[in-house]
Amino acid sequence: MEWLKKLSAAIDYIENNLDSDISYDEAAKIACCSTFYFQRIFSYVAGVSLSEYIRRRRMTQAAFELQRTGAKVIDIALKYGYTSPTSFNRAFQSVHNITPAATRSIGNTFNAYPAIRFSVQVTGGNAMAYHITPKQSMRMVGVRIPLVEDMEENYRIIPEFWKSVLNSNLFSEVCSLSNQSPKGVLGVSVYENPQRIFYYIAVATNKPAPSGMFEFEIPSATWAVFENKGYFKENVQNIFRRFYTEWLPFSGYEYAGLPDVEVYPICKETPVSGHSEVWIAIKKDKEDGTCII
Numbered sequence: 001m002e003w004l005k006k007l008s009a010a011i012d013y014i015e016n017n018l019d020s021d022i023s024y025d026e027a028a029k030i031a032c033c034s035t036f037y038f039q040r041i042f043s044y045v046a047g048v049s050l051s052e053y054i055r056r057r058r059m060t061q062a063a064f065e066l067q068r069t070g071a072k073v074i075d076i077a078l079k080y081g082y083t084s085p086t087s088f089n090r091a092f093q094s095v096h097n098i099t100p101a102a103t104r105s106i107g108n109t110f111n112a113y114p115a116i117r118f119s120v121q122v123t124g125g126n127a128m129a130y131h132i133t134p135k136q137s138m139r140m141v142g143v144r145i146p147l148v149e150d151m152e153e154n155y156r157i158i159p160e161f162w163k164s165v166l167n168s169n170l171f172s173e174v175c176s177l178s179n180q181s182p183k184g185v186l187g188v189s190v191y192e193n194p195q196r197i198f199y200y201i202a203v204a205t206n207k208p209a210p211s212g213m214f215e216f217e218i219p220s221a222t223w224a225v226f227e228n229k230g231y232f233k234e235n236v237q238n239i240f241r242r243f244y245t246e247w248l249p250f251s252g253y254e255y256a257g258l259p260d261v262e263v264y265p266i267c268k269e270t271p272v273s274g275h276s277e278v279w280i281a282i283k284k285d286k287e288d289g290t291c292i293i
Helices: 001-016 024-031 035-046 049-068 073-079 085-096 102-103 150-164 172-175 234-249
Strands: 130-135 140-147 187-192 194-205 214-218 221-231 253-255 261-264 273-284
Touching: 001 024, 001 035, 001 049, 001 234, 001 253, 024 035, 035 049, 035 150, 035 187, 035 234, 049 073, 049 085, 049 102, 049 150, 073 085, 073 102, 085 102, 140 150, 140 172, 140 187, 150 172, 150 194, 172 187, 172 194, 187 214, 194 214, 221 234, 234 253
Parallel strands: none
Antiparallel strands: 130 221, 140 194, 140 214, 187 194, 187 261, 221 273, 253 273, 261 273
């Protein structure tokens, strides 16, 4: 359960700094992971991006204060980090669907978003088909696109990248290289350092990388392999969420911090559903509070 404690401590840091600067790097440090992985894990577990969570929490508190204290809108805007009344107005309306000035009127409806609290919940009824397999290092070759540490922006970049590759000759060229396990076309986010984050559409292969393609290697590890049947986008995201909230806390393992691997079938067409897999590297849970990524 150690990772839940780390995430909770990071949330406490955010909550204690809603009216001051919030450093994603500091929150990630508290959670014992990279900024990129912290934002990614947060979005899976919380169901909302980190930036959106912070915006909702700040606007929740802003509405309370405007109603309770009668403070000037500009003063509350400055308190929560908005130097421009226009940007504060926009953020407030995105959460409450009314303007900050409307807090003066009785009877208006607001949306309050409480602070997130991470805990293990009793769930069940839906099986997670998986197996655990050790695997030697995997060499992958494919095309890639740079990512940023803003996960909201990445959620726009990655689907557009898939669309571009699927509609070009690159997809079949990448697929033709596949000759190693895991078989299929792979979606992999590779975090090298804060300045180098890439999303690959690749295959596992021992063939040389053609001109214009890139190769990378994932070291040997133990993998939890989750099987999925259904719509790729929705179900793969659901596997990541359930891995962190249902599987990992009771498994006796901890997240190893290696690139997660999405495995899709190699087809001439562009299916949106079928059988797919998610490979997540794990290792024995030390329960000692040490940072792993």
